[in-house]
Amino acid sequence: MDNRGNTIAGWVLAGCVAALGLSIASGMAFHGGRPEKMGYPIEGVEESGAGGGAAEAPIATRLATADAAKGQASFAKCAACHTITQGGANGVGPNLYATLGEAIAQGKAGFAFSEALKAKGGKWDFDTMDAWLKSPRKFADGTKMTFAGLGNAEERANVIAYLNAQGSNLPLPAAPAAGAPDAAAAAGEGSNAAAAVEGNATTGATANVVESATPAAGAPSVDPAAKERAPK
Numbered sequence: 001m002d003n004r005g006n007t008i009a010g011w012v013l014a015g016c017v018a019a020l021g022l023s024i025a026s027g028m029a030f031h032g033g034r035p036e037k038m039g040y041p042i043e044g045v046e047e048s049g050a051g052g053g054a055a056e057a058p059i060a061t062r063l064a065t066a067d068a069a070k071g072q073a074s075f076a077k078c079a080a081c082h083t084i085t086q087g088g089a090n091g092v093g094p095n096l097y098a099t100l101g102e103a104i105a106q107g108k109a110g111f112a113f114s115e116a117l118k119a120k121g122g123k124w125d126f127d128t129m130d131a132w133l134k135s136p137r138k139f140a141d142g143t144k145m146t147f148a149g150l151g152n153a154e155e156r157a158n159v160i161a162y163l164n165a166q167g168s169n170l171p172l173p174a175a176p177a178a179g180a181p182d183a184a185a186a187a188g189e190g191s192n193a194a195a196a197v198e199g200n201a202t203t204g205a206t207a208n209v210v211e212s213a214t215p216a217a218g219a220p221s222v223d224p225a226a227k228e229r230a231p232k
């Protein structure tokens with residue numbers, strides 16, 4: 001039992017260390033020195049935030065500020081399974097040269113695509129690629145691409161910009177007109193909510209202090225009585 005406890009504790013600890021390392025590493029790789037204006041594409045957000053709190057700007061908006069060089073760095077996550085050079089070999093996944101704009105799950109020197117992805121039909125455009133890279137499994141349930149997806153909307157846009165630059169060169173979509181005031185309002189609400197939480201925390205702490213003070217305040221009233229008794 002003890003042994004098992006230690007083993008579990010060891011794995012939990014190792015997990016924490018790994019998670020910390022990963023977050024530090026990814027923080028350095030993907031958030032280092034990002035200019036402040038990158039935070040602003042939120043202006044164009046429509047009410048399409050598919051759950052998960054923070055609404056994502058549409059891919060067209062994100063592409064306007066996407067950075068293909070950063071996308072290339074992120075592509076390291078894909079490179080275990082994909083080549084992207086022209087005429088590159090298929091690996092676990094198909095070669096991805098000029099894939100944007102092509103039919104989904106077609107060609108690629110006879111790569112054996114899953115039925116799930118083949119059944120999608122249509123072409124890889126910016127929207128389908130964005131949905132696919134966000135969650136391959138949600139996009140095509142049963143896909144062979146065992147990749148969790150890129151949760152960060154900005155990073156997806158960067159990767160898509162990079163993919164597009166590798167032989168596809170589709171014209172970038174026009175970013176939808178900015179001016180969804182509720183997006184800004186939502187952001188405002190978010191920070192208000194955070195402030196409210198902080199406020200609560202403070203109140204809670206104060207309340208605790210008051211509560212813990214109560215017994216102390218009661219103590220002196222006991223003390224004098226004790227003193228009165230003592231002299232007698």
Ligand code: HEC
Binds near residue numbers: 115
């Ligand atoms: C663990 C291996 C693996 C990783 C990592 C991976 N993929 Fe894939 N990818 C696959 C496989 C396998 C398929 C074929 C999926 C199917 O047939 O269902 C695929 C298919 C694709 C396709 C469809 C190609 C076509 O011609 O229709 C695209 C686009 C793609 N991957 C992009 C990416 C990108 C971008 C990344 C990194 C962010 C990535 N993949 C990471 C294995 C991987």
